[in-house]
Amino acid sequence: MDMFPLLSDILENSPQVKTRASVSQHLSQLAETFDEYFPEDPRNGHMWILDPFSVDPTDNDVALPSHLESQLLEVSTDSTLKLQWGELELGSFWIAVSKEYPCLALRAVKLLLPFTTTHLCESGFSTVATTKTKARNRLRATLEATLRTPMPVLSRKSFKKLPEWDFEDIYNQDAPPRQTTCAKSLRNSQDESFKKAFLPNIRLFMHKINMSEWNRLSHFNNPFGFMEFNHDEVMAGAKLIPKPNEPLLLPKPGSDRCMSCAVVGMGGILNGSKMGKEIDAHDYVFRMNGAITKGFEEDVGNRTSVYVHTAHSITASQYLLRKYEYKSIPDDEGIKYVMIPEGMRDFNWMEGLFKNQRVTAGQYKNKRPWTYYAEQYNETRFYVLHQDFLRYVRNRFLKSPHLNDPHWAIVRPTNGAFTLFLALHTCDTVS
Structure with a gap:
């Protein structure tokens, strides 16, 4: 009583x-x-869930691994989140946090789930008060400065096989994707193994990288992260990546409520197939790398809705495919460009592209990137695949046994495979 x-x-x-x-x-x-x-007091080590803005992430009573301590510090200094914390209920607040800090929010939500209401949880926590002294504030300021710097650079040579971290299979996810009424949609698959692996709202595209994200992704080799990369050199291009204003593709009117897509590769298997009309009959057509169509329309079609590439593929195609009279990538009106950030050269390329200037460093120094897009380049139609999406494709669908070999760092799915999975996460049906 x-x-x-x-x-x-x-x-x-x-x-x-x-x-x-x-x-x-x-x-x-x-x-x-x-x-x-609850044989153990659920408050122990978890007071940060009730008020992430007044708990020191490094205190002994904060039961978090180092990479989540860094995320908690980012949250505690985010003025926008602090405003939301004052306006939202506890559960709603952590759901909002999950957009930028999914790992930390997941930890909080798991603890909140056993309570029938957030009121009961808050009442249970409210018996413990947190005090902060001037000395602790000075310590916090020092820690903030430290944790806002890039982590030490990891070297691939330090690992004899693919390193696997406790957050290896945790990915950024966005708001739930559009609802589909297409009965044939892949999202309605009843295959249990596929449903377990498939994340319909996996984050597809890059648009913002804070220091917490940089440090998390620095544990993974390229193109799955920033291992061995210099923070400032990458951010020179990455910070310019525009946030997508709309989904990559939208359903077309009169398409019987199903968005159909075709993914066309370059292996030559379509040569003589006469499938061009069937390919072009899809709502959208994905192509990658050289994407030759001129002179082969009867077999491969002539429409391109989405073109997927790297800095290497878009430049090398001009001389590797010269014997096929290849001139440039597809130039369809309204075409969407998707880049795979496979290496430092891609971030150098993007810096020049977004600034409309020659590349200033790396393999493509002095090249003019915008000239490679057949006069169709538009920033609002340019997307960059997120490292989490690339790693998710490898980990859950295409994990090679060669990742356990000494040369693990060069093993990755092809550009065609990434394009196929992009289509699978964008369209209802894919051919």
Whole structure:
């Protein structure tokens, strides 16, 4: 009864003694049941969930690994999130946090789930108060400065095979994708193994990298992360990547509610197939690398909706495919360009492209990137695949046994494979 002083005072002065005994017995039984489900005090090490803005991430009572301590520090200094924290209920706040800090938010939500309401959780936590002294504030300022710097650069040579971290299979995810009424949509698959592996709202594209994200992704080799890369050199191009204003593709009117896509490779298997009309009949057509169509329209079609490439593929195609009279990449009006950031040269390329200037460093120094896009380049139609998406494709669908070999760092899915999975996460049906 000591937890409810107002109720205790009312019952103390009430002649209805039986009521007091009944309430007291019920609360005692409730406490016993709570102890049965939670033998350890759930508050221990988790006060940061209730108020991430007044808890020192490095305190002993904050039970978080180092990479989540860094994310908690990022959250605690985010003024926008602090405003949301004052306006949203606890559960809603952590759902909002999940957009930028999925690993930290997942840890918080897992602890909140056993409670039937956020009110009960907050009431349970409210008995513990957190105090901050001037000395702790000075320490926090020092820690903030430290954790806002890039982690030490990891070398691929330090690992004899693919290193696997405890956050290897955790990925950024966006808001749920569009609802589809297409009965044939891949999202409606009943295959249990596929449903377990498939993440319909995996983040497809890059647009913002804070220091916490940089440090997390620096544990993975390219193109799956930033291992061995210099932060400032990458960010010179990465910070210019525009945030997508709309989904890569939208359903077309009159397409029987199903968005159909064709993915066309370059292996030559279509030569003589006469499938051009069938390919072009799809709502959208994906191509990659050289993407030759001129002179082969009867076999491969002539439409291109999405062109996937790297800096290497878009430049090398001009001389590797010269014997096929290849001139440039597809130039369809409104075409969407998707880049795979496979190496440092791609970020150098993007810096020149977004600034409309010659590349200033690396393999393509002095090249003019915008001239390679057949006069169709438009920043609003340019997308860069996210490292989490690339790693997800490898880890869940195309994990090679050669990742356990000494040359693991050069093993990755092809550009064609990444294009196929991009289509699978964008369209209802894919051919």
